[in-house]
Amino acid sequence: METLVKIISWVFPDFHFQWLVDESKKNIPQELDFVQEGKNAEKISKAFRHYDWLKVPTIRWxxxxxxxxxxxxxxxxxxNDLKYIKENKINPYEVTEKLGTLYSEMIFLNGFVHSDPHPGNILVKKSDKGGVNVILLDHGLYATLTNELRVSYAKLWLSILNRDRKGMRMYSDKLGIQGDLYGLFACMVxxxxxxxxxQGLEGRAKDLNGERRTMQTALPKFLPQISGILENVNRQMLLILKTNDLIRGIEHTLGTHTRNGAFRIMCYYCIRSIYSQKLYYCHTKIQRLKVSVAEKWLLLKLKVYYFFVYLGNWCNILVSLGKRPALM
Structure with missing residues (x-):
C-alpha cells in the first residue's frame, strides 16, 4: 500500500496520501487485537452507564x-434498516437524537470515541418502555482525544455555528490547518x-438535498486542497472526520438530516467541554463558582433560544396550513 501511495504521489504531486498509510499502519493492528477490543467495549460501557438506552454486549473473557x-x-x-424501523414503530428522530447525544459526549467531553460507526456496527431495538435502545458493536477502533484537541474542536464548532470567521481561522490553525484553507476545513467539519x-446552518436546514448535489459537483475542483488538509490536520481529527461522515450518512438514510436538534445537542456539549476546561484551571472556590454560574447561564440561554426556534417552526407550520385553500 505504501509503495502504491508513493507512486500516486509521484504521478500526481498535488495529491498527498501518506496520511492514509500512516493511519492504516496504526489502526489495523488495533482492530485485529480482540483482547483490546473487549477492553474498549467494557470501558465505553462503564463510561456511558448513565444512558440506560445504550447497550454494549458483555464480553465473555x-x-x-x-x-x-x-x-x-x-x-x-x-x-439504516428502514423496513425494520417502520415495522417496529421506532421513531427515527429518537434514534438520531440519541446517536447525536452519544457521539457529542464522546467527542467533546469523554475523549474516547468509537470511530467506526457504520450502520453494521449500530443496531436499534424497541425497548420495553416504548423508546429505542441503541446497541453499539465493533469496539476495535477508538480515538483517544487530548483535552486541548477536544476544546479546540468545540470552539471551532461554536465558531461555525456563530458564523465567526475569525474564530474558524483561529481554531482551524490550532488543529493544524493554517491560512485560507480554514474555510474549506470548516466545510469538511x-x-x-x-x-x-x-448564512447560518440552522436557517438553511431545508436545502440540504440541493446543497449536497452542488457540493458533489464542486468537489473535484478542491481535491488537491482536501488532500493537503488531510495530510496536515491533527491526526486525531482524521477519525473524527470519518465519524462525522458516517453519522451524517445514517441521518440522511433515516431522513432526519434536516433537524435542527443536532445543532442544539452539539452546542450543549461544546459549551460543557469549554467550561469543563475552565473549571480545571480554577484554583479557588470563588473561581469555580463563577465559572459554574457562567456555564449554567449560557446553557439556560441556549435552552431559551431553541425553545423560541421550536415555537417559531410551529408557528410557520400553522401559518402555512392556514394559507392552504379549502378542500370543500
Missing part, C-alpha cells in the same frame, strides 16, 4: 483471546457549503 472475541448476543436491526455556513 473465558472464551476470548487475541484472535477470538466472544460476547453477548443482542438482537436488533441495523440503524460541518458537511455543508461555505455559503450555508456564512
Amino acid at each position: 473465558d472464551l476470548t483471546t487475541k484472535r477470538v472475541l466472544t460476547m453477548e448476543y443482542i438482537e436488533g436491526g441495523q440503524v 460541518a458537511g455543508r457549503s461555505w455559503d450555508s455556513i456564512l
Whole structure:
C-alpha cells in the first residue's frame, strides 16, 4: 500500500496520501487485537452507564483471546434498516437524537470515541418502555482525544455555528490547518457549503438535498486542497472526520438530516467541554463558582433560544396550513 501511495504521489504531486498509510499502519493492528477490543467495549460501557438506552454486549473473557472475541448476543436491526424501523414503530428522530447525544459526549467531553460507526456496527431495538435502545458493536477502533484537541474542536464548532470567521481561522490553525484553507476545513467539519455556513446552518436546514448535489459537483475542483488538509490536520481529527461522515450518512438514510436538534445537542456539549476546561484551571472556590454560574447561564440561554426556534417552526407550520385553500 505504501509503495502504491508513493507512486500516486509521484504521478500526481498535488495529491498527498501518506496520511492514509500512516493511519492504516496504526489502526489495523488495533482492530485485529480482540483482547483490546473487549477492553474498549467494557470501558465505553462503564463510561456511558448513565444512558440506560445504550447497550454494549458483555464480553465473555473465558472464551476470548487475541484472535477470538466472544460476547453477548443482542438482537436488533441495523440503524439504516428502514423496513425494520417502520415495522417496529421506532421513531427515527429518537434514534438520531440519541446517536447525536452519544457521539457529542464522546467527542467533546469523554475523549474516547468509537470511530467506526457504520450502520453494521449500530443496531436499534424497541425497548420495553416504548423508546429505542441503541446497541453499539465493533469496539476495535477508538480515538483517544487530548483535552486541548477536544476544546479546540468545540470552539471551532461554536465558531461555525456563530458564523465567526475569525474564530474558524483561529481554531482551524490550532488543529493544524493554517491560512485560507480554514474555510474549506470548516466545510469538511460541518458537511455543508461555505455559503450555508456564512448564512447560518440552522436557517438553511431545508436545502440540504440541493446543497449536497452542488457540493458533489464542486468537489473535484478542491481535491488537491482536501488532500493537503488531510495530510496536515491533527491526526486525531482524521477519525473524527470519518465519524462525522458516517453519522451524517445514517441521518440522511433515516431522513432526519434536516433537524435542527443536532445543532442544539452539539452546542450543549461544546459549551460543557469549554467550561469543563475552565473549571480545571480554577484554583479557588470563588473561581469555580463563577465559572459554574457562567456555564449554567449560557446553557439556560441556549435552552431559551431553541425553545423560541421550536415555537417559531410551529408557528410557520400553522401559518402555512392556514394559507392552504379549502378542500370543500
